Amino acid sequence: DAKTTQPTSMDCAEGRAANLPCNHSTISGNEYVYWYRQIHSQGPQYIIHGLKNNETNEMASLIITEDRKSSTLILPHATLRDTAVYYCIVRVAADSSYKLIFGSGTRLLVRP
Amino acid sequence: GAVVSQHPSRVICKSGTSVKIECRSLDFQATTMFWYRQFPKQSLMLMATSNEGSKATYEQGVEKDKFLINHASLTLSTLTVTSAHPEDSSFYICSADPGTLYQETQYFGPGTRLLVL
Numbered sequence: 001d002a003k004t005t006q007p008t009s010m011d012c013a014e015g016r017a018a019n020l021p022c023n024h025s026t027i028s029g030n031e032y033v034y035w036y037r038q039i040h041s042q043g044p045q046y047i048i049h050g051l052k053n054n055e056t057n058e059m060a061s062l063i064i065t066e067d068r069k070s071s072t073l074i075l076p077h078a079t080l081r082d083t084a085v086y087y088c089i090v091r092v093a094a095d096s097s098y099k100l101i102f103g104s105g106t107r108l109l110v111r112p
Numbered sequence: 113g114a115v116v117s118q119h120p121s122r123v124i125c126k127s128g129t130s131v132k133i134e135c136r137s138l139d140f141q142a143t144t145m146f147w148y149r150q151f152p153k154q155s156l157m158l159m160a161t162s163n164e165g166s167k168a169t170y171e172q173g174v175e176k177d178k179f180l181i182n183h184a185s186l187t188l189s190t191l192t193v194t195s196a197h198p199e200d201s202s203f204y205i206c207s208a209d210p211g212t213l214y215q216e217t218q219y220f221g222p223g224t225r226l227l228v229l
Contacts, residue, residue: 034217036220043205043222044156044220046217046219049217087156097144097163
């Protein structure tokens, strides 16, 4: 089962920041939080990931609370092409590897 | 960088036939590849984890004799759906992990849409 819960859908205006929340209250100390997005009928696209510290790259920023029970993905200036399903995922250890267990995600609609 | 391709992008086959889907990492080597399945309006479901040169690890409920996975090289993994039936119709997506020391990140292919008639 997915270890994350997200709103089913959100919307924001083009050019504004999109803040997508995620709860992962059962996360373990060494488990990373990953964000991917999926545009219709395509494979998921990696956005960002983090463990404890806030992270930023050319696509987005990831803010993780101090207790690590929740996080927020921030798209600073949303465009129409950012309309997609956004998945917040906790990476869990599995045998000698790991798994990404996808939840239902948040469907983000960017309005003109 | 980190480009993953899949072939074919879509395939239609008759019930009872087998279908092979290829997943390639184009600009990196991947010791680990993953196979997912996605039904319409649903999320991705992990089917199996594939390590180069060893047997794949299947998720609970996924029949290993029906979904044959071969990870013969560091850039190629194949999924064969044997004796496909209409209920196997789905969007099959692979991912590959470069396995760098800094980050374990999966990069996904564009997916293969399978329709079994």
